[in-house]
Amino acid sequence: MKIKRIGVAAIALAAAGALTLSGCTSGAPSSTEGAGSSTAIITTNGSEPQNPLIPTNTNETGGSKITESIFAGLVYYDVDGAPHNDVAESIETDDSQTYTIKIKPDQKFTNGEPVDANSFVDAWNYGAALDNAQLNSYFFEGIEGFSYDENVPELPGLEVVDDTTFTVTLAQPESDFPLRLGYTAFKPLPASAFDDLEAFGENPVGNGPYMLDGEGAWKHNEKIDLVVNPDYDGPLKAVNGGLSIIFYATQEASYADLQGGNLDVLDQIPAGALSTYQSEFEGRSVNQAFSGIQTFTVPERLPHFSGEEGKLRLAALSKAIDREEITDVIFEGTRSPAHDFTAPTLDGYSEDIPGTEVLEFDPEGAAELWAEADAISPWSGSFQIGYNADGGHGPWVDAVANQLKNNLGIDASGAPYPTFAEFRTAITDRTIQTAFRTGWQADYPALYNFLGPIYGTGAGSNDGDYSNPEVDSLLDEGLAETDLDAANEKFQQVQEILFQDLPAIPLWYYNVNGAWSELVDNVQYGWNSVPLYYQVTKSE
Structure with a gap:
């Protein structure tokens, strides 16, 4: 299998006119349309995150596999990498420098707090502030007021207009700013997160298709258990019962579990099995x-x-x-x-x-x-x-x-x-x-x-x-x-x-070299190698 060449021209900004990323369905997920939800848990491989699960401080694959599942951003990327609105209702600009972002009304975090304009602006300000030393701070560099030399608690380029609208003013016009907004760094945070961010990172509250399965869901160096967020009603709504992401010590161990029927979806094949896995899992493997x-x-x-x-x-x-x-x-x-x-x-x-x-x-x-x-x-x-x-x-x-x-x-x-x-x-x-x-x-x-x-x-x-x-x-x-x-x-x-x-x-x-068990269907690996877990179905 090969993915199509990713085209970003569709969202490149024209010199004149406005850009709007609207909530159209073109290119959106369709493989699970009409499928009923299941309570079956999908098991998959992962690795212990480097840091507590704060989106602005997560820039490695182990943590991002989790944050991408529990936080919904303004946009998401489909299987080919094209952007589509998720929490955003519209993203508009007339000059490639100032953007007006409207979010969909009545969005909530899993603790009941509203997902509003402040949820994004406060999270981005925290991520950009020098004193907070966030690994993803670089992604806010283009916003007016960002500094590597002095702490800026609130960027002048971020302004809340009303509960569902905020503006972003960049230091200069930038050609790919809208395309970045699906990345982990730009996810929202609830207001309560700032009471104790270290504690929040150990038991994060998100707004995405999945949420942590209660206290103790993250068993360090072992696994993290996620269940479906019943309040999420966006385009990535899950058709399974949740994810159990297992932190394997070696790729050989995860592959052995797949072979033994103890793992559902695998996205890393050990070097010793690369010559045989496609024949062993014929019709249930990917080399993409x-x-x-x-x-x-x-x-x-x-x-x-x-x-x-x-x-x-x-x-x-x-x-x-x-x-x-x-x-x-x-x-x-x-x-x-x-x-x-x-x-x-x-x-x-x-x-x-x-x-x-x-x-x-x-x-x-x-x-x-x-x-x-x-x-x-x-x-x-x-x-x-x-x-x-x-x-x-x-x-x-x-x-x-x-x-x-x-x-x-x-x-x-x-x-x-x-x-x-x-x-x-x-x-x-x-x-x-x-x-x-x-x-x-x-x-x-x-x-x-x-x-x-x-x-x-x-x-x-x-x-x-x-x-x-x-x-x-x-x-x-x-x-x-x-x-x-x-x-x-x-x-x-x-x-x-x-x-x-x-x-x-x-x-x-x-x-991406991966394979899956006979118990699951609708397995696709995205443009960035990560399986689209929300659309995987599993027999009960």
């Missing part, structure tokens, strides 16, 4: 391209990786990796070698950006570059790549390390962390002292989303602390374009610089 890329990051703070020496060593590392061999042997052809920093499912993607040749396998050239770096400062020590052992990354990390060892003549190895949460915490706290695996699963379908949040100065997912003023300027210029092609041209210029600096080393593009 989605908007995601695997990389690894070498922070400039590590010895030998700053200045001219660092650039030479990063280019040498990249050229020493045979991506085609690893994707064929380790991943059985279910990945494809990277040619850029984004994903081939996106409009504007190109394999011909100047500098992309640094991703081509060239062991002789790699050795020469490494020797040039040694002439500046002789290499010492070993090279390690950190990764989470519960994510099935060991085989490819070992393969990359072996290639680096053989082609550069250095000691190289993997450095496993037991869990994703521990691994991400070490990265976020900057306590990790090695290179580390990184990657990106799109928040919304646009080139900018693979660039700004990761490589912009101070961005929330800029794990290597990369900073280049020219990159920042081009990112701003691209956002200011109201023509999608012109914006993408700026973003491609950003990538030319990234190929020179290599703040992360692109490896390959993801496919």
